[in-house]
Amino acid sequence: MDRDTTDRRILRTKRMLRQALTELMEEKGFEALTVSSLTERADINRGTFYIHYQDKYDLLDKCEDEILKEFERIVREGFPTQQNDYRKLVQTDPLPHILKLVEYLSDNSAFLKTILGPKGDPSFQEKLKDLMKKNLTVLIEQRLSDSPIPTDYLIAYVSSANLGVIQHWLKSGMNESPREIALILSRLTILGPGIEAGLN
């Protein structure tokens, strides 16, 4: 079996480091933290860090990828297959897979709040938007009639907008329930800029 994913010592080391990363990012942002501070906080020898990760950027990458993988899984499994008109549904209920996504955001809010905040990682924002774009492309292109606005700009607009809502939620203290946010996202995506852009 793959020793790398079963040996409890390895799992512990990685778990501690990811925990330390989340904590230290919250405290002083990603750029201000060092490998030394990371290993000290995790109570891990500094040399051990370099067995598993190249540098702090590598550690961050791995953590981000874990989150993104889970996002993709949720979207893949829950994506609406049949082509419905959601404009009625969305008056009162969020799209189910969007709700699951927001719930997952909520579970990882400590990490995400920092990584999507002003001291965070803009490349993660882009990865997240790319994920949304992939799905929006399907959703939008099949319903697009003749918009005076290029499709790629429309998609950039909506995906960035969704990200903005999520960022605002995390930043302002998550006062709304995941369901409320999922509903906001669903409504804005389905009903929002669509009308103006010439969707039918």
Next chain:
Amino acid sequence: MDRDTTDRRILRTKRMLRQALTELMEEKGFEALTVSSLTERADINRGTFYIHYQDKYDLLDKCEDEILKEFERIVREGFPTQQNDYRKLVQTDPLPHILKLVEYLSDNSAFLKTILGPKGDPSFQEKLKDLMKKNLTVLIEQRLSDSPIPTDYLIAYVSSANLGVIQHWLKSGMNESPREIALILSRLTILGPGIEAGLN
């Protein structure tokens, strides 16, 4: 007179450093560059750097502030005072102050492309969105009827969306003219999510 803003030696030093910053950011991103590489590129003694700036973050801050100041000036001077219905105008023409803004973006595209890209500075994105929010608040709140979506989320949505359009433009090689982009922004802001959100 304020020696700090007239002495040609000082102006030259700052000019060279800001030039070097833009170049090196394009080449390897902000975090990867060092004060040493900056001063080497600018052909400036490293000690001189510390006379004018605390560290590389301070230099970045000052550069960003310069851009933001100019944004604010453009918005302040060009912001529509009387309350019009722009839905007709915007079918064919961008709002004038948005056009001016996009033209300024175009003039500083080298710097902005990097700072708003995946290796850039997320705090600048936030500052930019905050600027937009301030103006959108005026524009939206006075026209808002009864939206089922909280105003602050609506504003976060639109400002983030506008930023996304700008980022997409810069990233994809600026194939559209400033006028085209300004028109896209104007249309989406005035006509876009407004209808759904209950604007009149």
Next chain:
DNA sequence: ACGTTAATCAACACAGTGTTTATTAAATAG
């Protein structure tokens, strides 16, 4: 219980930081 291997500790050269000193060269005021 055994062989394997992850984690530790200490040491290393190295790159970059931020500061200081004396010295040189350029700018401005008169």
Next chain:
DNA sequence: CTATTTAATAAACACTGTGTTGATTAACGT
């Protein structure tokens, strides 16, 4: 044009953090 001011330079300093290595200890899986 000259005198005076002051910005820029060059060289050195201690310091922090990096990334790697080799020998030793301790925990793991079978």
